[in-house]
Amino acid sequence: MTDSDKDSTLQTKSAKSTDRVYDYIVVGAGPGGGPLAANLAKAGFTVALLEAGLDPMSPEAAAQDPNAKVAYQVPGFFGAAAENPLLSWEIYVSHFANLEQQRQDKKYVEGKGVLYPRGSCLGGSVSHNALIWVYPHDGDFDAIARTTGDASWAAEKMRQYYERIENCQYCGPTQPGHGFAGYIPTSMNEEEGYAAAIPQHIDIATAGAETPPEVLKSNPTLDVNHPSVAAGATGFFHTPMNILNKKRVGIRERLIAVQAAHPDKLEIITNALATQVVFETQGGAQRAVGVEYMHGGGQSYKAHKLSKNASRGEKREIFARREVILAGGAFNTPQLLKLSGIGPKEELRQLGIEVRVDLPGVGANLQDRYEVPVVVKLKGGDTNPLWGRCTFQDGDPAMESYETGRWVDDQGVEHAFSGPYAGNMLMGTRIAKSSVAKGDPDLFFVGLPLAFYGYFPGFSTQPATNHYSWNVLKAHTENTAGTVTLRSADPTDVPEIVFRFFDEGNSGDSDMKATIEGVRMIRRAMAEPKAQQHIVEETAPGSHVTSQEDLEAFARATARGHHASCTAKIGADDDRMAVLDSRFRVRGVNGLRVVDASVFPKTPGFFPAAAVIMISEKASDVVIEDAGSRP
Secondary structure: OOEEEEEEOOOOOOOOOOEEEEEEEEEEOOOOOHHHHHHHHHHOEEEEEEEEOOOOOOOOHHOOOOOOOHHHHOOOHHEEEEEOOOOOEEEEEEOOOOOHHHOOOOEEEEOOOEEEEEEOEOOOOOOOOOOOOOOOHHHHHHHHHHOOOOHHHHHHHHHHHHHHEEEOOOOOOOOOOOOOOEEEEEOOOOHHHHHHHHHHHHHHOOOOOOOOOHHHHHOOOOEEHHHHHHHHOOOEEEEOOOOOEEEEOOOHHHHHHHHHOOOEEEEEOOOEEEEEEEEEEEOOOOEEEEEEEOOOOOHHOOOOOHHOOOOOOOOEEEEEEEEEEEHHHHHHHHHHHHHOOOEEEEHHOOOOOOOOOOOOOOOOOOOOOOOEEEEEEEOOOOOOOOOOOOOOOOOHHHHHHHHHHHHEOOOOOOEOOOHHHHHHHHEEEEEEEEOOOOOOOOOOEEEOOOOOOOOOOHHHHHEEEEEEEEEEEEOOOOOOOEEOOOOOOOOOOOOOOOOOOOHHOOOOOOOHHHHHHHHHHHHHHHHOOOOOOOEEEEEEEEOOOOOOOHHHHHHHHHOOOOEEOOOOOOOOOOOOHHHHHOEEEEOOOOEEEOOOHOOOOOOOOOHHHHHHHHHHHHHHHHHHHHOOOOO
């Protein structure tokens, strides 16, 4: 029996009664709530972890969809995972409030919006993401420390949490800033095998890449998670993934392991949609004492692909002796706060929700990155040399390479390479700083060996043509004008999510300028002979799109994001839009905290998965410290 088969026999338990009492209740089993729940259980507290989705490796999930297990585990299936009904909610968002502008995006679905996959299973969005594992910038944490006056957020102290969670597989113990005993293993793509098997892709990935000599001196392995990169280094780097032995490892594995070790402390309740926080008045103040949820009703959430035929389940309540902690993510945490009477009073009253605390910052400050594609068509016919042999059926040659670690190229030469299923195949990581950046470097480029334009229904099943895509990511965006607003008081409704991209927002033109600079940087690299020898033409934006005006129009019509955050931000005491204090506590009530991507005042770094897990570890220390004593 394999480890994964053993895992699948571990069943999450149901609440034994409607009045079950725990020390802590955590809502959401993703990168925010999962580590926190596990750490509290390890510390000896009883914890109920509510998750709307299922364990993707469980028999219950297998009975509904036998493909869920392989979509979850196999790194190269991250696209399929993002469209699998048991792994991902099908949320639709608006990039623009202006419908005519929104319709310029080919990804737009009339009457719905633009697809924005969100994790809907044990482990959250790290169960379906592209496994990109990048440490945030030091400046992200130092800014929180300055804003709140809480020195525990300083970058020099936050690095300890990264070292606590990481189990680095790609560097030695002398490499600074890494951990080697944590629960998140980090490994690199098989770059040498890939380079030998399909050298043209590596030529494109590395063309025009430059790393300043001073960066190379301090970071000779070009590790993107080296402390010098967190401090602001630019150049070409290698980016790891959270995998081990060619399989995804995330928060789910951490939770299953801790539950097995502490079955009397950690109770995981799946298929359970939280509907509101339960409060009591204690000493004249409102205190969170429990959570109401729909037991067996997790799939009734309308973003679930199976929601039309799903049961709403049984209404239940569970209670917390100490605290309730929300970790539903940037969309669902503000939704649950508002359903519980915490948020902008005007919005709540319009929907008939009793106002418990008027907090205008709940659901405001929504942020994301801008990601714009630069796509080139390659020579050699229409068949993609990497993905072209994937049949996704019995006898799949690519699956054989995945299992054996051997790849035979088109000339019949065998290579030590496991093929596209063994990793995310993202190559050519480059970090740059635009001319309008106000602090840390704000541009991140990564190459993907197929045509990728973003998320739309069926994106993961599109034919893998012979293209190469560059994802131009603009980070540290200035725009904070996005909102998450309730459509109704029905907890199964998906809130209205509007990002207000670019000139609809409040960033002036700085975000757009930086984005277009990034597009031009990649174009210059693709014009290098090393890349140009393999390129037929640029298909996006297209060689005819050259002026600043036309490039900006292209960016408006194609930009996307998938790192939503900041909708329940930490802030200073005198900031009326601050939802939380520096210890994750919701202002105006007792016994309630938020620990997920919502808490950041600004979206951290380039890819937030590691940062969210880090703050979950920090929150664990804070909550245990505030408990005052062990149970």
